[in-house]
Amino acid sequence: MPKRTDIHKIMVIGSGPIIIGQAAEFDYSGTQACMALREEGYEVVLVNSNPATIMTDTEIADRVYIEPLTTDSVSRIIRQEYPDAILPTLGGQVGLNMAMSLSEAGILDELGIELLGTKLTAINQAEDRELFKELMNDLNEPIPPSKTVNTTQEALDFADEIGYPVIVRPAFTMGGTGGGLCDNKDQLAQIAANGLDLSPVTQCLIEKSITGYKEIEFEVMRDHKDNTMVVCSMENFDPVGIHTGDSIVFAPTQTLADREYQILRDVSLRLISALKIEGGCNVQLALDPNSFNYNVIEVNPRVSRSSALASKATGYPIAKMAAKIAVGLTLDEIKNPVTGTTFAEFEPALDYVVAKIPRWPFDKFARANRKLGTQMKATGEVMAIGRTAEEALQKAVRSLEIDEKDLFSDEAQAATDQKLEEKIMHPQDDRIFYLTEAFRRGYTIEELHELTKINAYFLDLLKHITELEVEICKNPNNLESLEKAKKYGFSDMTVAKLWNSKESKIRALRKSNKLIPVYKMVDTCAAEFESQTPYFYSTYDMENESVPSDRKSILVVGSGPIRIGQGVEFDYATVHSVKAIQKLGYEAIVMNSNPETVSTDFSVSDKLYFEPLTLEDVLNVIELEKPLGVIVQFGGQTAINLAAGLVENGVKILGTTVEDLDRAEDRELFDQVINNLGLKQPIGKTATTQEGVVKIAAEIGYPVLVRPSYVLGGRAMEIVNDEIELNDYLEHNAKAAIDHPILVDAYLEGMECEVDAICDGKDVLLPGIMEHIEHAGVHSGDSMAVYPPQSFSEDIKQQIVDATKKLAVALKCVGIMNIQFIIHDNEAYVLEVNPRASRTVPFLSKITGIEMAQVATKVILGQSLKELGFKSGLYPESKTIHVKAPVFSFSKLEDVDSYLGPEMKSTGEVMGSDHTFEKALLKAFAGAKMELPMSGNVLLTIDSNDKEAVLPVAQRFSRVGYRLFATNGTAAFLKEHGLHVMKVNKIGEDGKSDLDILKIIKDGQIQLVINTMSHDQEVTSDGFTIRQTAIEHNVPLLTSLNTADALGRAMENRTFATDVIK
């Protein structure tokens, strides 16, 4: 059946900002879909609010809109574009929900727009728990006994009927937000109430828990001729009970006999047929480990995170095929792009093992509740491929880029047996380290199975690794042991640890004995057919399949897993760097470990190595490929951190040299540069004793910014106002010591801004200056920012440009860099220089039309800015105003303070663009889900120091028709200034008012909470409790008066003035 000719223009809906449960995988799927549709000759209109995506590049679609994903905004675009159809199944849950709400709004019927891929009925059947249950009953498929409830009492009654433990699953929430496992009445009462609140339809499913079952996933495809097939099967290391996004996953299934596998395959295909999905679909199943009994857990009627993983695990491009199927093509007429010879109707056969491990944000959120359950908490994931499961697992562990570089963890080693068992019984992100440690202590597989219900096969992988540790330990410098270690995925670093040697020595020993990895191809067919896929992974085996070409090549190191502080922006830059390399005629080789991304789509680069980004693994590829050099400027801190080691091993880093990178990153060297250039920066000092810290803080003068020198990205950075707070900080965060100095900086009040600059060694191009809306003190990644700057005079801009030019040239930057400034008393102070691409690169690229990563790459490869047609200096400012707003995932994480500070907390961002600043602001807020009604109630809970500052904000909200609510002090102050204020009781305060502060938030009386109280991070503080309550009840929350003022200003702009004449 050929493709449809009755439709011409198709709208693709993206997935919006990155949040927990919805990460870069939808940039990958959306990009693939757009390209596939254009390949078939359709005109593609793309809408997404997230500028940090490849899919919003102008070359991906015919028409690109970076606009809020709200019904209003998307409807406006539809009325401009009149698409014939919408493809909503590639933009995650956001895309599907948008399709549903557009349909409910009636615009699809009105304009005769068709939904492609999955019909609304199917979306409803898969997403609405009752309809899903009905469908499963009709199909005679077993599901755990369950009931949809709308009140907590109903939940409790049903649980009494079926018995505990039960699982709460709120309807229509992302990543299972708000759900959880309950062992008793109390837990259920609490979790059900929360879940009902978070569900947009106040609906939860209460379900009998099948904890302990094997959790199996199938990625299946179907076309309109009802051809169905399985792309990939996956099995979770952790049994049912932990969200699949938070589980360690292996592909293909590892413990199923053929009978079990085929039973579950049949179910999955029956389901996709019953739902009549045209495209891809994800089926989650639970299998009793002691019988053929299974349960259907969930069906996702769309491309999902698991499909991205399945695509990378098999090489089969699910999203691309799904898009082609959506326009009427069938699986048996689409060519399999991997082999080029077979058809897309082909169930991939793997001849390797894939391991996925989630990447959690608990390194940033030290106080967060790390318990894993039905609510996903990971921000990203890594994948690794090996010829043994042990190899895949160990490669995945070292891909995580966490403190643990292998399965050794200091904490686990130090734990008592009792603590160890507790850690094993109550799963957290770090359970695998404790399990491994347990084997080292002699626990048996049976004992650990009893505690965890994890399959003996999986436990044995860890046991095997510990046995190998012993064997390696016993045989220092023994080649046979070393070879065995490598086959099972041990890194040189770990072997060095076990042999009390050095990583470099192990490497030398290996190389001199020709013990080097080979690279095998991912080809979807287990070598049955000849394939041309340039997609490889390393292993220790006989035959190497990756043959370097004769062309000159450049290696680009990617940015690894998505985490807070290092998001999809860096993948964006990586992909653009690849494009530029190819444009200049070189072969572009990519290394990365993140299965969600566009950069790990093998069709993006000339060659893809899916590998951990450690020195050993990168050097191995370099020694095979012998590229001209390596580009590290686009892979975030991951790539930059590798630079020094690479140079030590004789590798050429292209662009800014390692010594110059060092001069930007080393504090003392950097101070010298600043002094030599006569630039200004806040006074900063270093101390190595507690007393020293207190002393220099007093010298500099409070408030000061303190942070340990050895952590990056604002981790453990705080603003302290006096000595008491400083001592408290030192007690909680970091002990100053000789090898752990503490940095103390003067904290200057003022507006912050940042620039990205491209330098060819001589000329310096500044595509734009971004002014932060929040004052200094909020991490730049968490700040709203506006381009062009709204409050800077020409003089200040000139200061910024001059300083940037001087710094870029002095630091001998070749390529791209990012500089942060603070404007204090009309003078620009340099806060920080990052000698690499920053997270604002995609944002500024979209705004200015300068493909910054590409320009920088060309400069790195020797072209001058002049040759590329750019003048030195600030690029002419555009007329349109663009506002970037951060997006947070607080509702997914317990015990994380949402108060914004110097430590980054956001997971994603959106962009709002319009002709005025206020409209752009409004759009940015809307994109970040801060769309407020025309009138309502705002609760002001303000730190006593902020009273003066809150007045103009309160006045703005009052003017647009918002009733003000405040506690005693603030209320009195605002009343004094003539505002109408409702007084509310503080937490635990009785009697003075009828209004209880937490109750009015919970009851939905409040539309916005502005809270600047007690940001000491204590989870028991009032400020924290208020913020947490707002987040739990989905009430927009702002913790900076600057942001609140901007919101007020934007709202004023959409409201008619109500000026009294007399």
Next chain:
Amino acid sequence: MKRYLILEDGSIFKGEGFGANITTTGEVVFTTGMTGYQEAVTDQSFANQILVFTNPLIGNYGVNLDDYESIEPRCKGVICHELARTSSNWRQQSSFADFLVQMNIPGIKGIDTRALTKKLRSAGTMKGRIIDSTDDLEHAFSQLNATVVNKNLVAQVSTSKPYPNPGSKRNVVVIDFGLKHSILRELAKRDCNTIVLPYNATAEDIFKLKPDGVLLTNGPGDPKSLPAAIEMIQKVEQKLPLFGICLGHQLFALANGADTFKMKFGHRGFNHPVREIASGRICFTSQNHGYAVAPDSVDNDVMNITYREINDGTVEGLRHKNYPAFSVQFHPDAAPGPHDAVDIFDDFMHMIDTRKDERNA
């Protein structure tokens, strides 16, 4: 114990032995199924062959009595990359390695099975030999090259005496060329009263039992080495509903004037997509064959091609134009592999019932 796999092209793969500690020689073939190693090893179609698993790990769920496809497998050896240390499954009765010892089948692990598969893919199926590392290599190679492929494999694997598989509905005679138990399981599910006859049963032997239908099973080797069976089919198809599977399909083709040929490396695995020509429907099928029916040799006046593999166009199914007789190259009985085509057994039942009705009418 260190062992070697040597191939007739002179290549040597070093690995470690497991299973039975014997020297073995056979045709080296690969299968791409990611599950079902037990079913594969016990499949008599692998008689005389050394089986390479492309899945890097086997043995991970042990072995159990339910999943045997024959009682005395004649597979000559097993080659894998990694043998699971621990197997864990609720049905498991022994480990895969112990099972191989019991069945006297040698195995070799630690082999770069991907490199080996690529070799077989490009050079075609080859003879190979699993030997001890201490064996004299030159001697081993000369032994290997001197080995003549056994032409009479079916005789080795077929039952020597008839036996019943009782049921109460339809009387079906199964001709055992190397039958997989899953065929009997499918017939039992449909309550057939089955009698299994040896491969050399004549048409007369069959007619004496007055069956409602005849099923020709899968089996090893070259269909052309069974001229008597071809003769039998030519007689039986005129009188009784007939269904051929795999080798049975090839014999059915030969009986009706078509030709067969030896494929370069065959189809072994279960992700082969097959199109039913009449409906356009596509099934993923379990396959295990090194010979195939030559498409051009099929006389369209005698038979229709009913199924084809979508990628290489292999003739996957035939139907006689005048008689109630048909065949498929793949295994609708799966085991191991997908169940997509299992309803073909129902087609056979339907054919039997229609024929019965006609006769009774």
